[in-house]
Amino acid sequence: MSCSPAIKPNSPISAAAMDPPSTNRVDSAVNAAAVDLPSILAQPSAWTYRGEGNANLVVATTMEADTDVAAMDPFLKRLGTHHVILRVAKSAHAAAADAPQAHSALDMATFITHVVNPLFPPAHLPALIPVCLPPTFLTELRDHIDATGARPAKRANHAHIDPSQPIALLSPDYARLGDHTLCIEIKPKWLFVKDSTECARPNSPPRTPSPVHTPSPVRTSSPSAGSQACRFCMHQLLKAAKDPHYAPSQLCPLDFLDEATVPDAVRALLATPHNNLRVWVDGVPVSVTAPEWSSVAVDTLCDMSNGTTDARSALTTLLTSVLLELVPVLRTLGDHQQALDQFDPVHVHAEYLALAAQSVDPPRISLDEWRHVIARYLARRAAVEAGTSPPAVDRFQLLAEYVLSMTLKDCSMLITVSKGDELPEGEACKRLPGGEGLVYRAVLLDLDPKALAKVPQWFELDGEIRAHFANGAAAGADFAGVKL
Ligand SMILES: O=P(O)(O)O[C@@H]1[C@@H](OP(=O)(O)O)[C@H](OP(=O)(O)O)[C@H](O)[C@H](OP(=O)(O)O)[C@H]1OP(=O)(O)O
Ligand SMILES: Nc1ncnc2c1ncn2[C@@H]1O[C@H](COP(=O)(O)OP(=O)(O)OP(=O)(O)O)[C@@H](O)[C@H]1O
Numbered sequence: 001m002s003c004s005p006a007i008k009p010n011s012p013i014s015a016a017a018m019d020p021p022s023t024n025r026v027d028s029a030v031n032a033a034a035v036d037l038p039s040i041l042a043q044p045s046a047w048t049y050r051g052e053g054n055a056n057l058v059v060a061t062t063m064e065a066d067t068d069v070a071a072m073d074p075f076l077k078r079l080g081t082h083h084v085i086l087r088v089a090k091s092a093h094a095a096a097a098d099a100p101q102a103h104s105a106l107d108m109a110t111f112i113t114h115v116v117n118p119l120f121p122p123a124h125l126p127a128l129i130p131v132c133l134p135p136t137f138l139t140e141l142r143d144h145i146d147a148t149g150a151r152p153a154k155r156a157n158h159a160h161i162d163p164s165q166p167i168a169l170l171s172p173d174y175a176r177l178g179d180h181t182l183c184i185e186i187k188p189k190w191l192f193v194k195d196s197t198e199c200a201r202p203n204s205p206p207r208t209p210s211p212v213h214t215p216s217p218v219r220t221s222s223p224s225a226g227s228q229a230c231r232f233c234m235h236q237l238l239k240a241a242k243d244p245h246y247a248p249s250q251l252c253p254l255d256f257l258d259e260a261t262v263p264d265a266v267r268a269l270l271a272t273p274h275n276n277l278r279v280w281v282d283g284v285p286v287s288v289t290a291p292e293w294s295s296v297a298v299d300t301l302c303d304m305s306n307g308t309t310d311a312r313s314a315l316t317t318l319l320t321s322v323l324l325e326l327v328p329v330l331r332t333l334g335d336h337q338q339a340l341d342q343f344d345p346v347h348v349h350a351e352y353l354a355l356a357a358q359s360v361d362p363p364r365i366s367l368d369e370w371r372h373v374i375a376r377y378l379a380r381r382a383a384v385e386a387g388t389s390p391p392a393v394d395r396f397q398l399l400a401e402y403v404l405s406m407t408l409k410d411c412s413m414l415i416t417v418s419k420g421d422e423l424p425e426g427e428a429c430k431r432l433p434g435g436e437g438l439v440y441r442a443v444l445l446d447l448d449p450k451a452l453a454k455v456p457q458w459f460e461l462d463g464e465i466r467a468h469f470a471n472g473a474a475a476g477a478d479f480a481g482v483k484l
Contacts, residue, residue: 034106034130034167037137038072041084041170044140049150050085050175051278053446057161059145060085060173060283078127083173086131088138091162105167106130108448110367115374115404116447119336123428124329124413126443129170138163174443175280177429178418180300182318185278185445186269187412188253189232191334194341196228202469203236204250204268230254231462234469241468249274256323256330266320270312279315288315304419306436321432322415322440329442333408339381340405345462348402351395352455362453365400370449373400399452406450406458415442 040063047059063069063082070077089105109128117125142161145151175183193199236248249272255265269277270288279286281297293301298311305314355363365373376397383390393401417440423429432438 034132037086037131037133037168037170040067040072041086042134042137044137044144047086047141047144049145049148050173052090052151052155054159055090055448056087057090057145057151058085058087059141060175062173062176078129079170079172081172081176083176085171085173087169087171088141089162089165089168090159091164105165105169107367109169111370111449112447114367115370115449116407116444118374118378119408120332120444121329123430124442124444126171126174126445126447130167131170132167133165138165138168174414174441174445175283175416177416177439177441178420180282180303180419181280182301182304182315182417183280183283184319184322184415184417185412186256186323186415187276187410188256188330188333189276190230190337190409191253191257191330192338193228193230193254198228199230199233199252199254200228201233201252202229203233203240203248204252229469231465234465237472238465238468247272249276251276257327257334259324259327262323262327263320266316266323269319270316304417304438318417318432318438321434322417322442325430325432325440326413326415326442330413333411333444337405337408340377340401340408343398343402345459348398349455349459351398352452352459355395355399362451363399365403365449365452369396369400373397373404377401377404399455402455403450403452406454407447410450411447412445413442414445415440 041061047061050058050060052058061084063084065082067082069079069082087105109130112126112128138161142163146156146160175181177183230252232249232251232253240246240248250268251265251272252268253265255261255268273279273288277288279288281294281300284294284296286293286297293311301311301314301318302308305317308314308317352363373396376391380390380393417432417438419437420439423431423439428443429439429441432440
């Protein structure tokens, strides 16, 4: 793709110098404010480990059934549930050169509220409440969680809860819904192919047509040298080349975007889950590739699927039903990823170097700047839809949009399915078609802004992924059984 002639080489970099936003969608709201962690939640031993990424660790707790959540601080009323999580920052990440710039929980909540929320339907957005923690809370929580041994070694050896962060994020526990809950977390990654609509799917075995659905026409069936592949599929090839023990994911994320190919995505996720699929039943993790599942998982899954005795096919059916419902929101996610990433990587990198050369410190994007960026992005989309000429994209806007696209390419979706005839009050739940008495909810997570200073790292990785794919294709490499 060519670079836009609309880019001005000496574009201003400060928000104050930017064009005024042509929408007030994000300006009308106020910055997030932190409230004190309610005393009922201030006992570290009441929290259990839930999960973590590179930057944050998440703990969960359930308040006593007779706790009057609605009578708590007005902010906490928004939680509307007794099942809550606390998301606390980890220290090694805070110190890393590429740590997210808006590290404080307050900034993250502000970013998500003002920059991410306008992009998606409210039903799929998390409620986040920044909370001030009591002085010794984090040290005690760190010791308590480390003592349980629940953290995976890969994470525990790397970083710990950062006791110097006075604010954390309190949120509903989106893994809990009703008494018996199937919770599925998917990490869909890149939902578009740059410069193409097709993916050669070089990472997956030759597809066998589903008995129910025929393969989608958007997918090529016989890739050839020079054919396009999506970034996820290409990255799998590189990962496998670097690590002979790595079994490439069979997933092509584009399969999430078409009802006809959702069953293919489900099959691939269950065969090679990696970090693209995680499953919990009633809060207990299920390793989908393990030969045996716990009796709780088997009973709950079978119970949810009208008493079938095969828990694996029950999970397949439930996962397929719910992902079919989520095609529209995943398309929205993919649309934004693509619209925010419209320039050639070489050009993005060059613009970054030009911006970085203007200051001794690594360039950053302030929250105020983010507000202008999202307003200008929305104005551009509105202009395109209205058929009017969109405003020019200057250097700073280009780079910030790219960072936002990278953020959206690494988010997760937490999906919960529960039995229940009644839709839980105040929850963004819907009935699951085809599933008798089942409701579901899907929330986007991990939407913190990536750091602008990561652009060179992304550029390098992108180049490596593409070069590996192109060289393999040119040499007629046999990728996972598919001759290119
Ligand atoms: O670069 P990618 O596509 O491999 O994505 C990284 C993820 O690897 P994945 O390939 O999904 O296993 C990676 O996931 P894991 O930690 O490997 O589970 C992180 O999400 C990383 O983001 P950050 O550095 O924590 O902000 C992700 O980095 P960026 O999204 O900043 O590139
Ligand atoms: N509100 C929530 N309800 C239930 N589980 C949650 C919630 N928020 C986070 N989690 C769980 O905790 C895990 C880690 O959280 P999160 O992805 O925010 O960490 P992170 O360090 O920011 O990740 P990354 O390294 O990918 O940026 C998630 O993958 C999810 O399983």
